Amino acid sequence: MSLLEETIAAVRPLDESAVAEARDRQDIMTKPRGSLGALEDVSVRLAGLAGTCPPELPQPAAVAVFAADHGVHAQGVTPWPQEVTAQMVANFLAGGAVVNAFAAQFGARVVVVDVGVAADLKPGPGLLSRKVAPGTADLSQGPAMTREQARQVVETGIEVARELAADGVRCLVTGDMGIANTTASAALVSAFTGRDPAAVTGRGTGVDDATLTRKVEVVRQALALHRPDPADPLGVLASVGGFEHGALAGFILGGAALRLPVVLDGVITGAAALVAAALAPAAIEACVAGHRSVEPGHTAALDHLGLRPLVDLGLRLGEGTGALLALPLVQGAVRALRDVATFDSAGVTDKDADDRG
Numbered sequence: 034m035s036l037l038e039e040t041i042a043a044v045r046p047l048d049e050s051a052v053a054e055a056r057d058r059q060d061i062m063t064k065p066r067g068s069l070g071a072l073e074d075v076s077v078r079l080a081g082l083a084g085t086c087p088p089e090l091p092q093p094a095a096v097a098v099f100a101a102d103h104g105v106h107a108q109g110v111t112p113w114p115q116e117v118t119a120q121m122v123a124n125f126l127a128g129g130a131v132v133n134a135f136a137a138q139f140g141a142r143v144v145v146v147d148v149g150v151a152a153d154l155k156p157g158p159g160l161l162s163r164k165v166a167p168g169t170a171d172l173s174q175g176p177a178m179t180r181e182q183a184r185q186v187v188e189t190g191i192e193v194a195r196e197l198a199a200d201g202v203r204c205l206v207t208g209d210m211g212i213a214n215t216t217a218s219a220a221l222v223s224a225f226t227g228r229d230p231a232a233v234t235g236r237g238t239g240v241d242d243a244t245l246t247r248k249v250e251v252v253r254q255a256l257a258l259h260r261p262d263p264a265d266p267l268g269v270l271a272s273v274g275g276f277e278h279g280a281l282a283g284f285i286l287g288g289a290a291l292r293l294p295v296v297l298d299g300v301i302t303g304a305a306a307l308v309a310a311a312l313a314p315a316a317i318e319a320c321v322a323g324h325r326s327v328e329p330g331h332t333a334a335l336d337h338l339g340l341r342p343l344v345d346l347g348l349r350l351g352e353g354t355g356a357l358l359a360l361p362l363v364q365g366a367v368r369a370l371r372d373v374a375t376f377d378s379a380g381v382t383d384k385d386a387d388d389r390g
């Protein structure tokens with residue numbers, strides 16, 4: 034069996050008894066029932082994922098920033114030159130980007146993975162060199178990558194999840210860097226959700242009205258050309274995806290197979306999560322949506338996946354920044370489930386004690 038098939042076979046639903054135990058415990062903790070809102074659901078999900086209540090704390094965490102370039106850049110879908118992808122990778126490695134600041138604040142390690150940056154990158158600490166090709170082909174003119182490359186890059190993402198887990202990481206955080214990747218993201222979201230390109234294509238780094246119009250047309254043209262079949266997830270990825278999307282899909286599958294929580298970032302990860310869900314639907318049960326990005330395609334992807342974002346601050350940066358902001362929320366949710374006293378143990382009167390029997 035290939036690494037991909039083996040990983041898909043290892044992805045299983047949440048453990049129902051640990052889920053029930055966590056829900057029951059939330060109801061006897063010294064707080065009004067339901068008062069931790071979405072954080073109760075996060076703690077229950079992580080208990081079900083671990084198969085035990087309480088689950089281990091999701092730490093240490095590592096953010097994997099998957100970087101790649103995009104042939105569709107040639108269509109004028111972004112005002113930023115392609116070399117910014119490689120320049121920002123250098124910035125991540127030097128510790129100078131927002132992802133580095135947030136990772137330092139929240140105690141996460143940063144790993145940068147080159148899965149398809151157009152320029153040659155100097156190997157160095159913190160960089161995993163896993164280039165599949167120097168950028169995808171232009172998805173509006175033909176397939177972005179071959180089916181073999183799609184499989185290879187998904188398996189690369191699985192391997193990165195495995196390597197981090199073997200290194201003691203207990204919470205995976207997704208990140209991306211790739212000029213023009215919001216165009217490929219919109220195409221993936223449209224292909225998997227069936228929504229119109231105009232409804233899921235956004236301004237990315239902040240494009241003007243004329244560029245947004247062109248971007249929507251490029252996505253529409255690509256979907257008309259490829260007619261991607263959502264029942265063939267590797268085919269969809271190969272026709273309109275990016276290498277970072279494929280690696281992120283694999284990273285999610287790899288985390289789910291290892292039963293490690295995966296905190297998701299913005300629209301690029303959201304589009305990748307649609308690929309992962311199409312390959313193994315239960316993989317989404319290992320995921321927590323860290324935030325909601327401004328990109329309309331992100332909300333479409335989250336709705337399709339049934340995920341509720343924890344943070345909604347109007348971010349549209351990528352790099353893993355939105356997911357990192359949610360990391361202390363995820364960790365706090367589990368710590369509360371683990372450490373908070375019960376009405377009985379703390380001698381606090383529970384107004385509903387009689388109802389529970």
Ligand SMILES: O=C(O)c1ccc[n+]([C@@H]2O[C@H](COP(=O)([O-])O)[C@@H](O)[C@H]2O)c1
Nearest residue numbers: 111211213215237238299300326350351
């Ligand atoms: O995370 C998001 O939702 C997000 C939204 C808009 C832009 N980005 C980042 O901006 C870059 C892509 O933007 P663009 O306009 O070149 O397609 C890429 O490096 C992404 O990480 C990221």
Ligand SMILES: Cc1cc2nc[nH]c2cc1C
Nearest residue numbers: 113117121210350351352
């Ligand atoms: C400067 C810059 C930083 C980024 N980080 C993620 N995407 C980005 C895009 C640009 C343009």
